[in-house]
């Protein structure tokens with residue numbers, strides 16, 4: 001069976017067509033600038049690259065073009081759309097309703113709309129993506145796979161905020177956590193690489209990309225994660241501030257006369273390593289500025305980032321009563337040996353000893369600890385699309 005995985009953003013869309021016989025990705029693509037001038041689809045399949053530059057008014061237009069690209073006689077990878085057995089949609093927020101993936105029906109659509117309140121930037125785009133696919137492939141089953149679902153196993157002590165309890169019961173204010181499919185994928189893979197049952201392991205997974213989150217996984221379940229009610233909580237990220245003293249927000253709103261929208265923009269888009277360095281949100285640019293140009297603020301941004309990751313690792317080891325493996329994934333986690341080295345330095349007290357020569361690796365699933373390290377350290381490239389495709393297949397079978 002072939003499964004189409006769709007990840008709809010507000011103005012972009014990523015997709016992959018996966019052959020589930022061997023879990024091979026047949027084609028992957030990105031549609032950018034949907035509803036804007038200069039919209040473009042780029043599809044890669046084996047050695048072929050196919051670019052379509054065409055006006056796309058909305059996500060329905062974009063998905064129409066994706067399907068056309070997949071069956072294109074020169075660049076396509078399937079003969080017709082009946083070869084697509086199901087579509088798996090990445091949905092950012094499932095609230096407390098979904099602790100796992102589900103086949104989309106009217107009730108699910110209603111619940112997704114309700115969850116939009118919790119993820120106003122993401123869920124509406126995800127809903128549009130499902131509707132567009134349903135319109136073009138009415139008899140193909142659709143499955144919703146949630147970023148939040150994996151973290152629904154967190155205990156109350158981890159997800160309740162010290163605020164008036166009614167904010168939880170009446171308004172849904174609690175920790176939800178994100179990047180669930182990624183944390184699940186790399187933790188399963190780590191257990192496989194260790195030759196152990198995940199039910200016997202204590203793992204800390206570090207998804208370090210533009211958005212970053214860290215999760216404590218005990219006996220195969222997420223018991224604590226760094227992102228919270230929204231993806232803003234936790235470590236400092238590319239442009240997000242992560243956890244700060246909440247009183248700062250009230251103070252700067254008063255001092256700088258900022259509206260809620262402006263302060264929201266400041267915390268989500270102008271902070272993090274971009275805010276500290278003033279250079280970029282991209283770690284490659286910051287590393288270059290710090291190491292080649294001796295830029296102090298760029299170095300400080302890197303140091304603050306790795307310091308915060310280290311603090312989470314320490315606290316999660318305390319929460320689980322130990323750690324068997326630390327796993328690095330996503331853009332930065334997979335590709336920056338220097339970041340991994342900085343984070344791991346000083347973690348020897350947890351039994352985690354990095355092998356600096358094994359650590360000189362990018363984008364490959366490998367063990368990077370020394371032979372005698374009690375705690376394993378891994379680099380594992382994430383594959384959120386594959387988790388979505390596997391869940392989709394399992395549900396429609």
Ligand code: ADP
Nearest residue numbers: 208209210211281282283284330331332335336
């Ligand atoms: P997201 O999915 O959250 O947008 P990614 O997981 O793709 O993000 O990660 C993007 C981040 O990874 C960027 O900040 C980028 O600089 C960083 N990154 C990618 N490759 C490298 C590299 N070779 N060295 C350092 N950082 C890298």
